[in-house]
Amino acid sequence: MTPLFDAHCHYQDARLWTHRAEFVPRLASLGLRGAVVNGTRESDWPAVAEFCAAHLGMIPSFGLHPWFVRERSPAWRDALMQVLNDYPRSAVGEVGLDRWFEGHDLEDQRRVFAEELVIAAEVKRPVTIHCLRAWGTLQEMLRAGPAPPRGFLLHAYGGPMELVSEFARAGAFFSFSPYFLHERKGEQRRVFAEIPLERLLVETDAPDLWPPPERNAHPLSDEDGRPLNHPANLEVAYAGLAEIRGMPVETLAARVAENFQRLFCR
Numbered sequence: 001m002t003p004l005f006d007a008h009c010h011y012q013d014a015r016l017w018t019h020r021a022e023f024v025p026r027l028a029s030l031g032l033r034g035a036v037v038n039g040t041r042e043s044d045w046p047a048v049a050e051f052c053a054a055h056l057g058m059i060p061s062f063g064l065h066p067w068f069v070r071e072r073s074p075a076w077r078d079a080l081m082q083v084l085n086d087y088p089r090s091a092v093g094e095v096g097l098d099r100w101f102e103g104h105d106l107e108d109q110r111r112v113f114a115e116e117l118v119i120a121a122e123v124k125r126p127v128t129i130h131c132l133r134a135w136g137t138l139q140e141m142l143r144a145g146p147a148p149p150r151g152f153l154l155h156a157y158g159g160p161m162e163l164v165s166e167f168a169r170a171g172a173f174f175s176f177s178p179y180f181l182h183e184r185k186g187e188q189r190r191v192f193a194e195i196p197l198e199r200l201l202v203e204t205d206a207p208d209l210w211p212p213p214e215r216n217a218h219p220l221s222d223e224d225g226r227p228l229n230h231p232a233n234l235e236v237a238y239a240g241l242a243e244i245r246g247m248p249v250e251t252l253a254a255r256v257a258e259n260f261q262r263l264f265c266r
């Protein structure tokens, strides 16, 4: 079986709790060997730790997502240091910048993200970065440093091709989401056709960023009927990226496995 890796997900998310008994064995039967399970705020870090302790191959990751920076406690920095020290194999994430959502405060996000980059450099961990409509600011911050010395993931990379080589030189990997299989995401599919093979990763972001209905192999919704991205759609993302790259999925998966280990398992 081809070993698969989910470079970015939120399997600990409360919306997936009642589905755990179903999706965990389903992932195992697809060949999942590793996943990076991202926290988004202090209150969900214990759930990340608990999920990763209970399931093989799960790498916990801790950070403040830009949507939740304003919920942080005054002691968030010490709390982050503590949890990173408690879990020596953990990564930093999901962190970053987002100018897309209503009511965002980019200056505040930037202050928190800068501190998280300093922490990641101090504890020498890889970092998972969320960036929406803030590419210039991200570029500036990575230039000013410290860029993550262990490398970083630009998850569901939605930026332009022109920035790929500069980000790659700074240590970036780029993960492909099943969401990019939506018709309107042609530009991002073109970008992913050209990203260097040694920097490619694959993700679900489950339970968010589901594929279009015609590609959704594992439809799932919450109690109120809102769609969720089933973790097993990882196979949809691999198949979609293999098509875009014009290579057999096994060949792609072997490269992605190497890349995953290089970034998250050193």
Ligand SMILES: [Zn+2]
Pocket: 008, 009, 010, 038, 094, 205
């Ligand atoms: Zn995410």
